[in-house]
Amino acid sequence: RQRDLNGKPIETRIKLHDETIVQDTEGLVNYLVQEKQSRLFTRRFCRKMLGYALGRAVQPGDGPLLDEIETKLQANDYRFSVIVESIVMSPQFRNLRHKKLPLSAEKEKQ
Secondary structure, three states: OOEOOOOOEOOOOEEOOOOOEEOOHHHHHHHHHOHHHHHHHHHHHHHHHHHHHHOOOOOHHHHHHHHHHHHHHHHOOOOHHHHHHHHHOOHHHHOOOOOOOOHHHHHHHO
16 A cells, blocks of 8 residues: 555655664564564563563563563564463463452442
8 A cells, every 4th residue: 555545645664763764564574683673672572461461560570581481482483372371371470469359340340
């Protein structure tokens, strides 16, 4: 697609956080494939997934788990299922303590 619904040209060029300019999806893929960028992207993606799964901010004590996930990802061709399995099987996830809902929210669930 070259134009949006209003007929205006679609802008595919973007400046990234490190001032690198990528032109399109192919340029973004090439950027991410670079080892340094790939490692940064992988680490950040794993952090975001872990924080979402745990329902809290990632803490310094989660560092070894993130390292383990990255190592497993590299060994398993960066399959998404490796991230999910690693998080779900981690002590951090398995020992989650869920907050109790306020009484009014519990009534609404019934």
